[in-house]
Amino acid sequence: MSHPTRNAPDPGLPRHFRSCLGAFATGVTIVATCAAEGSVAGLTVNSFNSLSLDPPLVLWSLRRASGNAALFREASNFSVSVLAAGQLGLARHFALSAPERFAGVAHHEGLGGCPLVDAAIAWFECETVSVQELGDHLLFIGRVLRCARVPGVPLVFHQGDFGQTTALDADS
Numbered sequence: 295m296s297h298p299t300r301n302a303p304d305p306g307l308p309r310h311f312r313s314c315l316g317a318f319a320t321g322v323t324i325v326a327t328c329a330a331e332g333s334v335a336g337l338t339v340n341s342f343n344s345l346s347l348d349p350p351l352v353l354w355s356l357r358r359a360s361g362n363a364a365l366f367r368e369a370s371n372f373s374v375s376v377l378a379a380g381q382l383g384l385a386r387h388f389a390l391s392a393p394e395r396f397a398g399v400a401h402h403e404g405l406g407g408c409p410l411v412d413a414a415i416a417w418f419e420c421e422t423v424s425v426q427e428l429g430d431h432l433l434f435i436g437r438v439l440r441c442a443r444v445p446g447v448p449l450v451f452h453q454g455d456f457g458q459t460t461a462l463d464a465d466s
């Protein structure tokens with residue numbers, strides 16, 4: 295039987311690397327922060343993940359070229375809102391390089407002034423404990439100070455498309 299990883303293109307080829315990463319289905323979040331002078335910023339993020347249970351740590355990565363990089367680096371806190379399947383419009387909205395993305399978006403203020411998106415299915419309020427420059431991204435690690443969830447269907451990102459989960463039968 296032929297093995298698909300034999301003769302596979304080099305992972306240094308961006309399109310191939312991105313396509314392989316896209317096979318890993320993720321949830322979709324809005325990561326947000328608040329600057330010392332009170333301005334807020336947020337963007338669509340699917341690199342969010344769990345890191346440690348004790349202490350409770352999470353991680354995500356931000357493009358170094360992002361217009362929001364300096365703001366996130368300097369802020370003491372960030373928040374993560376896990377989007378519901380019905381919030382596809384917000385996922386698209388927060389992926390655009392636009393100023394004042396929270397204008398007109400239903401949200402409430404969390405720890406450190408960080409916005410939390412209303413009608414999301416889970417929220418993590420974090421204190422930034424580490425920011426590392428790795429490749430073309432900044433790796434943020436946050437200590438979770440508070441988190442909450444409500445029942446709901448998550449928005450999913452897979453191979454460049456949005457979708458939602460479907461439960462499998464137990465015997466499939």
Ligand SMILES: Cc1cc2nc3c(=O)[nH]c(=O)nc-3n(C[C@H](O)[C@H](O)[C@H](O)COP(=O)(O)O)c2cc1C
Nearest residue numbers: 337338339340341355356357360361388389390391
């Ligand atoms: C589903 C999805 C997931 C994304 N995940 C990330 C991510 O993990 N990190 C990141 O830097 N950008 C991610 N982006 C892109 C940013 O949302 C986008 O580049 C950003 O909002 C552009 O604004 P900026 O230039 O002000 O950063 C993602 C976009 C989409 C649609």
